[in-house]
Amino acid sequence: MPLLLLNLDNTLLDRVGPFRAWGTDFLATIGAPLDDIEWLLSVDADGLTDRWDVADAIRDRYRLRISSIDLVEALHDGVVEHTRLDPLVACALRIAGDAGWVPVVVSNGAIRQQDAKIRRTGLDRYVADWVISEEAGVSKPNPRIFALAAERVRMRLNGAWIIGDSPEADIGGAAAMGLPSVWLHRGRSWMESRFAPTRTSEGLIPAIATVLAA
Template sequence: MLGMPLLLLDLDNTLLPRDAAFRAWAEDFLAENNLPAGDLDWLVMLDGSGYVPRSTVLGAAKRRYGIDRSVESMLGHYRLGINSHINCPDSHVRALREAREAGWTLGIVSNGGTRPQLEKIRLTGLAAMVDGWVISEEARCVKPDPLIFEIAARRCGFRPAGDWTAETWMVGDYGPADIAGAEATGLRSVWLHHGRPWAERGYRPTVSAPDLPEAVRLILGAAERPTAARGFAAAPGRKRPPRTRLAVPASRLAPSPTSSGPKAPFTRSMPFTGAVPLTPLGPVASPAKSPATTPSSPATASVAAAVTLPTAAQARWSDASTAAG
């Protein structure tokens, strides 16, 4: 599949408002156990937007409140509870529909446990809206490794021959995984700032946006505006990594259980929160000196000093006590 643009999207806090779902679950947890409602902010802080292992979060709650249940039992209850609060906002569904109608292929790239992430994709109807997905646990690689983006492209129907990165964008909310991975792979990117300033050094997104609908609007607009570089540059003052052909081990390419072609969007009613004004990106600060990490593929050579694979503490953790993002 060549000549058709590819839009890759992060799952948590990009396609799905994961933090809002956790907050709603935490409110229910406190109410159901007759615990102080004022502890909501403590639970949200401990959650760390999903970058703390679930066993750590629930273990801390068990000790704080003297809950006479195992962490494993609490984990099962947690997964059921948070899934009841997860949905894909109508504004996101409309944005995905607009991208598809404009001729874009859609894929999901998520760091996380296979079971919980797949449950979210299916329960929210995203399985019917995209052409494929890849989850780090089953793919045995995590963002920002270029391999996971290449696997996603293959599962969305792109073949080894040709420059698949030329018309591919990545949208995500987490710089060290989504944006660093996009640059290492040679993709253009949109960072969802959610009202935050850009704080990473040595790399930056092509452009920032407050939310997914605005990100899609920017991408579709860029595709319609011819420029010398076929869109935006990767980052001012930085040389783009070389384009690469797909070279993915066959064992990593189990296809996503979804058919290709136009999908019937699934909607659930949930008002989307108001947009945060777009924050233009400032100049990139000089990269902080740190030990270089061996690139995971040739495409990472030019950004290896600035882009490193996340440590266990940096990777977002899933809603089932395995690494997520």
């Protein structure tokens, strides 16, 4: 029974769509131009910008009196509210489980938001467990977080595959441990010269099919 280590945002669950939906609602609430959603997306940088920095940028641009902590919480809660589990992803995870694989989520991010996404979408019913960097005290690509994921389900990393969309965090982590990986390209070209994914896929469902075939 090998491990299937899976990234959360933009792998198991779409993040771009929910963030855009929250941002559009937020801009309408404060009376800002809806075209500013492109600015907001650029500041967010696909989730790579620290949430506090995003909040500060929003407060400065629109001269808001709302506190940064309230804005961060609104962002967290808004993204969670708009996040949904694709039934086809749930089906793919069930097929992987029936084939003997043990799916475990390994995600960087805040425990409050990531845990809420997993539970509220029902994703928790299709994975064996999950490890979030804020709770674990270590982030991808550090091999320790993947080892913690294996420990969480009392398994070894031998034979595991890693699936994710981040070249550095997911594929870099796999390379550091000598594990095979599938990179979800999301329309991007591979630019890293130090390492490369074992396979490349356009989405999670064909990525899981690739692992099962391998």
